[in-house]
Amino acid sequence: xxxxxxxxxxxxxxxxxxxxxxxxxxxxxxxxxxxxxxxxxxxxxxxxxxxxxxxxxxxxxxxxxxxxxxxxxxxxxxxxxxxxxxxxxxxxxxxxxxxxxxxxxxxxxxxxxxxxxxxxxxxxxxxxxxxxxxxxxxxxxxxxxxxxxxxxxxxxxxxxxxxxxxxxx
Numbered sequence: 218x219x220x221x222x223x224x225x226x227x228x229x230x231x232x233x234x235x236x237x238x239x240x241x242x243x244x245x246x247x248x249x250x251x252x253x254x255x256x257x258x259x260x261x262x263x264x265x266x267x268x269x270x271x272x273x274x275x276x277x278x279x280x281x282x283x284x285x286x287x288x289x290x291x292x293x294x295x296x297x298x299x300x301x302x303x304x305x306x307x308x309x310x311x312x313x314x315x316x317x318x319x320x321x322x323x324x325x326x327x328x329x330x331x332x333x334x335x336x337x338x339x340x341x342x343x344x345x346x347x348x349x350x351x352x353x354x355x356x357x358x359x360x361x362x363x364x365x366x367x368x369x370x371x372x373x374x375x376x377x378x379x380x381x382x383x384x385x386x
Contacts, residue, residue, distance in 0.1 A: 236301035255339030274335025286325025301360035
């Protein structure tokens with residue numbers, strides 16, 4: 218591949234038509250979270266007594282996150298897309314789980330990731346969840362610029378609905 222094409226991809230990728238580069242980075246972050254290191258010797262490990270509590274907390278968070286993400290995906294219907302740019306067939310959804318947060322799929326995925334970190338008791342994985350949360354915040358900001366362009370009523374929706382964490386953020 219020509220070096221100019223590679224440079225052009227990385228230079229223009231952030232300004233891609235639909236935000237494809239965000240999905241690629243998201244995939245890399247998911248792979249790191251699942252297959253990357255769980256603990257790193259300098260960070261140590263979780264206390265011995267945390268085992269059972271961490272396992273059940275993890276399972277609960279994974280299940281909760283899955284159901285939130287599933288409800289959000291079903292709420293979008295045919296408008297569901299992994300890309301941050303809204304689908305042409307979509308309409309603004311402000312009911313169901315979207316009544317509580319503007320990006321419930323991201324919220325659900327973050328809960329699943331946090332649950333995974335608890336389940337495997339991985340300190341590095343906990344830091345990876347924080348990195349994923351920062352990424353979702355960045356991706357959601359780009360997505361919201363497109364949503365403001367497509368839906369005039371989106372501005373009113375953002376005033377009454379939090380971005381990722383109900384009642385907080």
